Amino acid sequence: MADLPLDSAPTLPAAGGAREYVRIENVTKRFGDVTAVDDVSLSVMKGEIFCLLGGSGCGKTTLLRMLAGFETPTSGRILIDGQDMAGTPPYERPVNMMFQSYALFPHMTVEKNVAFGLEQERLARPEIERRVGEMLEIVRLGEFARRKPHQLSGGQRQRVALARALVKRPKLLLLDEPLGALDRKLREHTQFELLGLQQQLGVTFIVVTHDQEEAMTLATRIGVMDRGGIVQVGRPSEVYEFPQSRFVADFIGSVNLFEGRLVEDEPDHVRIRCAELAHLVHVDHGISSAPDATVWVAIRPEKIELSRERPAGDQNIERGVVRDVAYLGDASVYLVQLDGGRSVRVRLPNVERHASDRVARDEAVWIRWHPSSPVVLTQ
Template identity: 60%
Template sequence: MKSLGSIRRSFAPWNDPAARPYISFEGITKRFGDFTAVDNLTLDIYEREFFALLGASGCGKTTLLRMLAGFEQPTSGRILLDGQDISGIPPYRRPVNMMFQSYALFPHMTVEANIAFGLKQDGMPKPEIEARVAEMLKLVKLEKFAKRKPHQLSGGQRQRVALARSVAKRPKVLLLDEPLGALDKKLREETQFELMDLQQELGLTFVVVTHDQEEAMTMADRIAIMDKGEVMQVATPAEIYEAPASRFVADFVGSVNLFEGVVRERDAKGTTIADNGGMTIRTDIAGEEASPGQPVWFAIRPEKIKVSSRKPANGFNAAEGEIWDIAYLGDMTVYHVKLDDGRIVKTSAVNAARVVEDALTWSDRAWISFPTDAGVVLTR
């Protein structure tokens, strides 16, 4: 099978049947009174993986992270770390460290004292502490700020101090709970790549909780999409985006158009769908789970749809409408096209040239069209 999208590195132990998971959640359920935060969840994470738990507030991702850290205990099920059941082991005895969104730095201590704190608690000899702190300061590029206190640092610098303190004890697993939430957009984007480089250099397993889709897509080797305490799909960022397993995943990650219809025919070459609005959709995706007469949804991303004033030559994967809204974003333009049946379709086009040949503006008549390999057929 051809790879979906580019990959950051040659690392995919989840595709190796002989590979043993480093972290395993086995049938984990967590209840708070009558509320079920995590519901019979099973999930595997591999050593040296940068893994993201992505979902809306209240989906159970932070509860799952806290159970791995030892701050919460499962109602049922077990958690294995490197083959050992860690249920009941207190947080301070687990080879796991957690970096909180608030950073939780000691305001009266200097940067180097904050980093050294956990090492002193463990009774490490003073010369070794000094060497480790110097190593961590160099790692996060804060050597010049060693004597400063947290209030004398920027948000990004405080984030680096918290990160250095978290990895100073060299845990097997680093847990990050919304680690970049307090940073501004530009700094957050820069720090995402720094975290990726740091994880590679340290060779640690990172598990990050976030509700920021772009953050998860940028940093993670794999993403688990969560909803109401359950995992909806686990896959690489490219697979999540290009081949979502359900309407929920397709709609949650990025922007998507969903066309509802009925399978007219299916064969080895693809699937033909009679869209409820009268459009005929032909796709190369065989839609193996879909049979003729079955209701389905065709999911397609805005950038896969072309909008033009010219009618396409073929009689399928096309519909006519009117330019309803336009958003010029500099590098791209987003069009909302209102089809003649009343539906709004989102499309986007990269502004590769300074002058657009087929300029479209509000209220213009326009056609949308897309190739047969542009979308995916969903049955749920």
């Protein structure tokens, strides 16, 4: 990773130097001509919540299914707790999975669903009953033990699926879009519940999701996937604030990207000429790139200021006209067309309650950003 831009991103000290629990080594999976997972290497530490984040078809679910043992890698190795998993069927892996569809057995009660996994371990009846009871208490479903899945709400079903997987006391829990089937309000609530449970039981989580918000709130680290490969791994704030590629910058959150060329390259600052901007972009940190190379300047919409008057200072200021305003409640997004023709998104919190105070459509405005805000990308 030496040739990546050193955007002063801190290197990755995963979860306090904990022990590596899952190791994925050069894993590739092909279905016929389609390469679903392409030479992925990854380490997940004990006790982590690791999120695989990516769009549909990026290979994240296939990777998860290989960890569970439903698919075999075409090449490469998967080690869990130091053990090579090749040839180990799913029913012998120290891993449990929570399915996106929950996959609750429709013909069994909640109790029987949760007991199923323990019965496979041939535990004694009283032991099974005790552990099922405990687990149902933890997920607050004690009174629903005798119900069938169809008699439960979506959130309750999600908790049954979780209880069923956790009752086996796995060291590693795989979660496939754990909140995908829940409505928005319930998701937020459940997210925090999931975090609480994970800390309480000390299980390592690997979560697959396409929802960046879900990944941001749950994850200790995020692995962003694209077209079968991992494109960046880091803590949520790192992935957001220090994306290493245009794909990551664009996929996570919203971003304004400007193509340009380095015209001044100093250790403590750089200047970049962008055709779409009237002035040079000033960035207050150095980057490692060949002089005169093509780079991209990425600026998040919330890191841009908007004003009717020309702001003080002479750096990173551009002029434009507001073409559109999207009111989102807590914030508004302004589409500002610069003099050069390029549109820029600016996001401002709605501090004032009265719309009359805010900048409106067709107003001439100035935008400005701090020299520390832009991220310079070379790929």
